Amino acid sequence: MKPVRTTTLREYAFKREKLNNRARSAGSLAFFFGPYFICFIMFFAFPLVLGLIMSMSSFTSNSVYPAEFVGFSNFKTVFTNPVMIKDFWSSVWYTIRFALIIVPLCIIIPLALAMLINLKPPGYKIFRACIYLPGIFPLTATGLILLRMFSYHNGFINALFDISVDWFGQTGTAWFMVGLFCIWGGIGGNFIIFCAGLENVDKSLYEASGIDGASPWKRFLYVTLPGIKPQLVMCIFTSLCGYMNLYGQNYILLSNTPDQDSVMTAVFRIQNMLLGSSRSYGYVAAMGIILGLIIAAISAVQMIATKERQGGNKRVSAFVDWKKSQ
């Protein structure tokens, strides 16, 4: 006869409580994390892996489902096919060049405006709202306003300055208009972030540096910038990612520009390649992956460049050690 295993009341209560705790934790986890997890699977993980599969597949004209696994053949084509080199890679290059110009502008301008607002001049709240306002309008509406204002024959700007410039017809001016659109409609977000960042910079540091005789420029350089560094890094990162994926602005403003090849961004080109049947899907997916990797690489470089240097801490530690030893 086997010995009967008995459980003390304490053990039973402990186990029961443990189970209850686990159930509560799992319930909380499911409640708070579940919706995000489902969305993550549906809208990120699934498309990403499906995109990878698509980029390694060929397609027929009558199905959006991959027909055959072709390995890295589509990637090879993107790098070697003359049409792809001419179209896709030139679009990537245009996008990178534009991002290199527009990202600094989309940091410097809102930062300058935020600093002015931070001085809290009379009516600064109205100015703050006005600066952010273009950002809350839909891209299409803002674009149409720009199209009207800069219209070749009936535009307010050409009439005001008595000039005759086809702003959206020539490649150079067309890109200028896209830049203007990006700045006008896009700086609001960065501006608000910088405003919040500047609010949190320790005011005593300004006073101390002022007493030490630091010039306004040096105060900006050694107090303001370090104080808003987290916001600055985030804004650079999001702006860079956003402008590397530029599409809507060019689509709205430049659909009628005759030299489409020179105003097409990478995402615009990818979108355009969906023309006709589904045969292009494999190449399009490969281009998407390549563009994603390029953006990731550029972002990595930017993150490394703006990373917190360890050297500074080392010096501080050395100073503290030295102070203690005195």
Added chain:
Amino acid sequence: MKLTKALCCALTGLLVPAFLSGCFGGGGNDNGGGNGNIPTGPLDDGDLVYDENDNIVYNGVELKMWSVTTGDDAVVQDSIIAKFNELYDGMIRVTTTHTSRYDLETLMNTTMQFDRANAPDVFFSHGSRAGEYVDKGWLLPIEPYMEKAGIAVDKDDYVEALLDASSVNGHLYGLPQDVHSAMVVYRADILEKNGLEVPSNYKELIATCEAAIDLAKAGNLWIRGENSSGIPATEWRKAPVSTAYEPFPMAYGDMWVHEFVGFTAAVQNGATFVAEDGKPAWNSDEAAEGLQVLRDFVMPSDNSENKYALTKEYGSEYDVGNAPLRMGNSIFKFLGPWEYAKDLTEYGRLLSDDGGADNIGTMTVSNLFAKDTTKEYANKIKGEGHAFMLMETVTSRTKQCAAMVFADWMVNNAGVEWAKRGHLPSLKSVENSSEYRDDPAYAQYISKWGSCDDYVVMPSTKYYSYVDKYFKDSVQQAMSSQFKNSAVKSILQQKYDDCVGYIDLYA
């Protein structure tokens, strides 16, 4: 750590089955490599029911049609379909969903891939696109079903180009309903007042326009129309000398130029669009000559027939709009014929004190861009034709036959009401019918748009989107000052190379 592992497992567990079931042909539409589901022999009766006289019994058959028509066209089409529904009450009923041409194909694509149960039975779209639709596996060839429904297709009665456009490998995939293009509206009052003739060909058009420009330069061109100076629209005034008069404004972004005029200019000078293998054929000297005519209208050179620009350069402006003609600042404009009725109303009101709508006239673009009017192709107009297509998703034989009855009725009975919207009938018998010819609208304006036989449409090709898009891009560049230093032929050749590059890549 445990949580991370659990999440990874869950992720893998969810994704792997999804990919395995979703990828590599699962759920795809396999119907023979995109050549259409062609019946190989006589059709069986399927679910057909016959009466004692061997006629098919249609008992409450519901047909769903997706149509590319929108706006006023949709209203007219619905009214014609309402007549059909009334006639076939209790037997066949057609419900129509209208979607813009810019959204329709995307919608159809998505539906045919993921929601085939809700695909329409009949697709009313542009017949020239049938080749691409067949390649996607969307359509059934209609002739076997017409035959089963007891309807004879008299191919001699149809305009040949329209039948060819809807045919793939000798099988007809769409029953052509009409053809339409851009046409010209002119200010008859301004021409008459200044002693100018209504032109009927390229040289006359230039002569008329340049005579008007010369008169304007000398301060002798009489114009009238809506203006902001408080002068009544009916009062004649001299065109200002300070601004160059533009008798025929046109913009490369203008839909009429974009969709029809560029192609027409090419075809009137002998160009063809599609080669035997379905690839583009417009990289020719003839097409270049046609586009050169348009370029000369905007940017005349020493070698051009016209010494003055007939239009100012509109650049990237989307549209010329109606204002220049309405204000009397121009004599001609391009327009879609489906908008002409609106113009008649508008000018009837604007010039009501002096002739009303009689002050404007309309004509086709026939011969207007042909350098040599003696050629047989000089009078051709590039148009687009609508056709009724039977969807591959329709499996009920009764529905298939009912769809054919509906298509046949529409083609034979839409007649003059549809033609008033600029959609000229595809059937010669309809065009020659007394009902059609006796309508006052026929004498007033429909007859001015020529016969269906004058029109050509893009021949069938599964590369339609590419052949069409890259040519339109060429038209845009040929008419743009940004490319004025590039020869038209080199623009065409570059676009051709790009177009063929993609076609070959996807092949």
